[in-house]
Amino acid sequence: MAFTLPTETYAGKVYEVTIGTDNPVTFGGEGVLPFHSFEGPIPHRPVIAYEIQDVPPDDWPETVRRPFESCSGDPVSWAKYCQDELKAQAIALRLIGTHPDRENRTPEEAAKTVSDVLGAINVPLIILGSNNPEKDSQVLVAASEAAKGRNCVIGKAQESNHKTIVAAAMANNHKLIAMSELDINLSKQLNILITQMGFDKERLITDPMCSALGYGIEYSYSVMERIRLAALTQNDAIMQPPMVGDIGFYVWKVKEAQASESDLPQWGSLEQRAIAWEATTAAALMLSGAELLIMRHPEAVKALNRFIDELI
Amino acid sequence: MALSGVEIFKLLPKTNCKKCGHPTCLAFAMKLAQRQVSLDLCPDVSEEARQKLGEASAPPIRPVTIGSGDRTIKMGEETVLFRHEKRFINPCAFAVEIKDTLPEGEVSRVVQEVLGSEIDRVGQRLRIDAILINNTSGDGKRLEDTVSAVYGMAPQVPLIIATNNPTSAEAALNIAKDGKPLLYGANETNFEAMAKVAKELQIPLGVSANGLEALSALTEKLKAAGVQDMVIDSGARTAKEILRDNTCIRRAAIKKGLKPLGYPIITFAQREDAMLETLIATLAVAKYSSIVVLSSVEKWKSLVLFTLRQNIYTDPQVPMQVEQKIYKIGEPGADSPFMITTNFSLTYFIVSGEIENSKVPARLAVMDSEGLSVLTAWAAGKFTASKIAAFIQESGIEKELSKKELILPGYVAILSGAIEDKLPGWKITVGPREANQIPAFLKGRN
Numbered sequence: 236m237a238f239t240l241p242t243e244t245y246a247g248k249v250y251e252v253t254i255g256t257d258n259p260v261t262f263g264g265e266g267v268l269p270f271h272s273f274e275g276p277i278p279h280r281p282v283i284a285y286e287i288q289d290v291p292p293d294d295w296p297e298t299v300r301r302p303f304e305s306c307s308g309d310p311v312s313w314a315k316y317c318q319d320e321l322k323a324q325a326i327a328l329r330l331i332g333t334h335p336d337r338e339n340r341t342p343e344e345a346a347k348t349v350s351d352v353l354g355a356i357n358v359p360l361i362i363l364g365s366n367n368p369e370k371d372s373q374v375l376v377a378a379s380e381a382a383k384g385r386n387c388v389i390g391k392a393q394e395s396n397h398k399t400i401v402a403a404a405m406a407n408n409h410k411l412i413a414m415s416e417l418d419i420n421l422s423k424q425l426n427i428l429i430t431q432m433g434f435d436k437e438r439l440i441t442d443p444m445c446s447a448l449g450y451g452i453e454y455s456y457s458v459m460e461r462i463r464l465a466a467l468t469q470n471d472a473i474m475q476p477p478m479v480g481d482i483g484f485y486v487w488k489v490k491e492a493q494a495s496e497s498d499l500p501q502w503g504s505l506e507q508r509a510i511a512w513e514a515t516t517a518a519a520l521m522l523s524g525a526e527l528l529i530m531r532h533p534e535a536v537k538a539l540n541r542f543i544d545e546l547i
Numbered sequence: 548m549a550l551s552g553v554e555i556f557k558l559l560p561k562t563n564c565k566k567c568g569h570p571t572c573l574a575f576a577m578k579l580a581q582r583q584v585s586l587d588l589c590p591d592v593s594e595e596a597r598q599k600l601g602e603a604s605a606p607p608i609r610p611v612t613i614g615s616g617d618r619t620i621k622m623g624e625e626t627v628l629f630r631h632e633k634r635f636i637n638p639c640a641f642a643v644e645i646k647d648t649l650p651e652g653e654v655s656r657v658v659q660e661v662l663g664s665e666i667d668r669v670g671q672r673l674r675i676d677a678i679l680i681n682n683t684s685g686d687g688k689r690l691e692d693t694v695s696a697v698y699g700m701a702p703q704v705p706l707i708i709a710t711n712n713p714t715s716a717e718a719a720l721n722i723a724k725d726g727k728p729l730l731y732g733a734n735e736t737n738f739e740a741m742a743k744v745a746k747e748l749q750i751p752l753g754v755s756a757n758g759l760e761a762l763s764a765l766t767e768k769l770k771a772a773g774v775q776d777m778v779i780d781s782g783a784r785t786a787k788e789i790l791r792d793n794t795c796i797r798r799a800a801i802k803k804g805l806k807p808l809g810y811p812i813i814t815f816a817q818r819e820d821a822m823l824e825t826l827i828a829t830l831a832v833a834k835y836s837s838i839v840v841l842s843s844v845e846k847w848k849s850l851v852l853f854t855l856r857q858n859i860y861t862d863p864q865v866p867m868q869v870e871q872k873i874y875k876i877g878e879p880g881a882d883s884p885f886m887i888t889t890n891f892s893l894t895y896f897i898v899s900g901e902i903e904n905s906k907v908p909a910r911l912a913v914m915d916s917e918g919l920s921v922l923t924a925w926a927a928g929k930f931t932a933s934k935i936a937a938f939i940q941e942s943g944i945e946k947e948l949s950k951k952e953l954i955l956p957g958y959v960a961i962l963s964g965a966i967e968d969k970l971p972g973w974k975i976t977v978g979p980r981e982a983n984q985i986p987a988f989l990k991g992r993n
Contacts, residue, residue: 238760241798241805273791336987449668449854450900451893453861456833457631464629489900491850501666503846511825511851518826519855522790522833538822545786545827 242274247470249463249477249526250437251278254410255359256386260324262526263477268463269524270546280543281526283517283536284325284361285317286483289340289348290332296493298509299483299531310348311355318356321536327361327529328352329484333374334365342377349381361388361529363412363481372396379403388412388527390479391442394425401432412479414442417454419461419474426473439476440527447485447492448516455480456523463524480520483531486513514538550600552580558596559589566590582606582626607800608809610637611751611776611837613677613729614705620676622778622811622837628797634862639837640676641828641852642707643844644817646683647693654693657844658700664849669867669892673853675844679707679731680719687715691722698723707731707753707813707838713740717748724748729778729838731755731813738765742772751776753813758782759795763807770807778838779810786830789814793835811837818842825851832856866918867892873944874899877908881949884909884989886978887935888956889916889924897982905986910947914938921956932965939970954978 251264262282267275292300292307300307306316310328317323330345332338349362362378364371371391376399379389390412392400397413404411413429415421422443430436443458465474486492492509494502502508513535517528521539530536556576567588569575578584579600586592586600608623620640627633645657658678665674678697682690690710698706706728710716716730731753733741738754745752754769754777756762762781769777781792793812800809814836818824824841825848831839832855841848861867868890876899877883888898890913902909914935916924924930945951951973955963957980966975979988 238763240759241795241803243798270787270790271794272787273795336984446893448851449858450896452855453630453858453863454893456859457629457863460629461631488904489896490903491854501846502850503848505847507821507845508847508850511822511847514822514826515829515851515855518829519833519859522830534822538820538826541820541823542786542826542830545823546790546830547787 240273244274245467247467247472247475249466250439250475252410252438252440252477254325254361254386254388256384257357258359259386260359266467268467269522272547277547279526280547281521281528282324283528283530283539284327284359285321285323285533285536286327286329286529286531287313287317287352288329288331289345290338294331295531296487296509298492298506299487299513302533311351314352314356318358321533323358325359325361325527326352326356327363329363329365330374330378331365333370334367335370336367337365342373345374346377346381349378353382353385353387359387360385361390361412361527363390363529366391368393368396372399375400376403379407379409382409383407386410388440390414390440392425392429394421394428397425397429398432401429401434404438405432405434410438410440412440412442413476414444417444417446417451417458419443419458419465422458422462423465423471423473426476430473436473436476441474441476441478442481443478445481445485445516445520447482447489448512448519449491450485450489452516452519456519459520459523459525477526478524479527479529480517480525481529482513482517482520483529486516487531510534510538514542518542550580552577555579555600558592558600560591560593562591564591606809607804608797608811609776611778611811613707613727613751615725615727616703618676618703618705619727620705620838623809625797625835626801628794628801630859631863634864635860637837638856638860639832639839640705641844641849641856642677642679642838642840643675644679644681644840644842645693645697646681647686647689648683649693651696654696655700658697658704660844661704662701664844664846666850666853668853668857669869671857673857675849677705677707677729677838679709679840682708682710682712682715682719685712687712687718690715690719694719695722698726702726705729707840709753711737713737713744716741717744720744720748720750724750727751729753731778732780733765733769733774735761735765738769739772742769742774746773751778753778753780754810755780755782759792759799759808763799763805766807766810777810778813779808780813780815784815786827789827789830789836790834793831797835813838813840815840821845821848824848828852829855832859868915868918869895869913871913871915871938873942874911874913875908876902876911877906879908879910881947883907884954884992885912885944885948885952886910886954887912887914887939889914889919889921889930891916891918891920891924894920894982898985901982901985902989905989907986907989907992909989910944912939912942912944912953922958925959925962930959932962932969935962935966936969939973950974952976956980957984
């Protein structure tokens with residue numbers, strides 16, 4: 236019996252999304268399951284964005300604070316370091332200092348940070364709020380305006396605050412991250428709500444919510460797989476935006492990324508364990524469908540890039 | 548190809564005798580089609596039907612075991628491509644490679660690493676499952692020496708003996724055959740002799756070929772030669788090849804019922820770069836490998852891979868649970884906060900993580916709610932005032948506390964009055980609804 240490779244054909248395709256203006260990057264665009272280059276073309280590599288924030292990273296664990304010690308005092312030098320020294324393809328600026336429980340910075344202050352960072356870099360910028368839905372609906376509006384014309388990604392619009400954020404992203408011609416919590420139906424519902432406001436689904440990026448290795452990654456993994464299967468096999472257009480994995484934010488707060496080897500000798504080297512925790516979380520979610528990965532540690536990014544080199 | 552329930556029904560005696568424990572033959576046939584019962588339950592099935600059904604009802608991926616005793620590694624029996632459809636059955640095994648060119652001291656160091664690799668995570672004992680001894684030297688004597696050294700130190704650890712020389716294989720296997728090792732293995736040129744060795748010693752055989760077509764042809768030849776238990780290697784070594792071949796093997800076996808590829812897969816993930824090796828192993832865990840061979844087993848790498856394997860192989864329908872008890876976070880004193888939540892593992896991880904982030908030492912009571920999260924458990928009647936009160940009372944925790952105060956998750960604020968009624972002398976405080984508000988909440992109390 237002659238053997239034929241059991242390949243499949245898919246009805247749908249993931250939208251291709253381009254971000255930035257001077258040195259734009261593009262992700263998505265494939266009509267096959269992640270890295271199934273034996274079934275069809277994979278036009279773009281996943282894009283890895285370095286995460287920085289508007290306030291110094293005092294809340295980051297030592298292992299991931301150290302590589303940025305020389306530059307993380309202010310977001311502009313931090314962004315330039317990522318672009319120039321680490322050759323970042325994109326930068327994700329998290330406006331965590333606007334959170335009411337933190338520095339409680341105003342939307343105007345956030346907008347100024349965004350303008351300053353954009354003035355210093357020419358790679359694409361992803362602008363993230365502090366994940367306080369109420370505050371984000373003011374902060375991200377101001378940030379969208381400050382970034383007008385730079386084709387940024389604004390995130391994250393959630394069900395409770397999407398209206399103002401969608402309107403601001405639309406008015407200022409940005410891309411938008413739509414985040415729901417680990418449920419394919421909620422994700423679909425939010426994408427529908429957003430497109431009903433007149434926002435193009437081709438400009439959306441879906442965030443089904445990241446979870447770190449050991450802390451619910453299996454939920455993120457399976458929701459992403461299901462969304463991608465719906466996009467490809469059922470040709471469900473509303474599920475066809477590319478997906479983002481907000482990796483670093485979730486990884487660097489877990490115990491395995493912080494506990495010292497002297498406290499837990501059976502866990503081995505903290506440095507390598509923590510880096511591997513971030514790289515593995517990213518790799519697993521990339522295999523289940525994420526095309527845009529937001530990460531922190533330069534060594535984790537390097538490892539993931541080497542992995543992508545082998546996969547492509 | 549799998550048969551439908553109706554097709555199976557046609558082959559059954561149709562007597563509705565109930566001896567199988569099912570009300571009708573049709574009901575039994577339906578269960579058979581879903582592979583939930585064994586045909587052996589039917590005492591009256593004809594030999595012809597048994598043969599037909601046996602072929603069809605055999606799992607699409609043959610179950611194969613290596614090792615013996617409580618460290619036996621079970622592989623195969625998988626039924627789906629995506630874990631949301633149904634649980635992945637047999638978690639992949641991690642094996643570390645020991646080359647027979649290694650100096651003796653190094654060999655024993657690696658064996659000790661394997662023996663010391665066991666850790667406990669969410670109630671499961673996790674460890675490096677096997678050792679692959681590679682006949683890198685090409686010398687039969689060195690292979691024998693290394694096998695006897697390893698087997699002498701750790702007879703309980705399942706072995707994979709990797710050589711393509713049947714004579715060396717036989718000599719080495721004779722040392723360790725009681726441990727039921729895997730022989731890896733057979734290829735185009737040596738398969739007849741290897742088949743003979745595997746049959747004689749009744750051990751499973753690893754089979755390697757270049758590509759899926761050659762591989763399926765070779766497993767057919769081995770099957771014809773009487774070898775049943777095989778573990779297959781398509782020659783895939785790069786990440787791209789591993790993803791392609793493993794996906795195609797799993798699909799061919801499950802969706803096309805292709806028996807020649809219906810065997811567990813062995814994947815060689817070794818890289819010079821330990822971080823990259825971890826990611827290649829990540830791919831192998833997520834994408835269908837049954838044995839993942841590593842070049843080294845540093846503790847950090849093992850922890851990452853054990854955790855990933857546990858996550859990927861979790862039953863998507865059954866939430867992971869942690870043990871009901873009162874956990875200490877930091878070093879709580881008599882006046883430290885005392886909080887309660889449910890035993891859904893994610894709830895526990897997130898709540899305990901946020902308490903840790905707050906740097907405020909505390910006690911966290913984790914109550915058995917059958918693995919449901921707080922709101923779901925409350926709605927399902929598993930996290931009620933009387934159950935909480937009973938748990939707190941039976942725990943005897945009040946002896947350790949200077950003031951009897953319990954912090955309740957904000958989502959079940961509604962229970963605070965009822966708990967106060969049932970726990971006389973206790974003050975019930977309503978805490979935050981979301982775990983990420985815990986640090987601000989705890990710091991605000993100080």
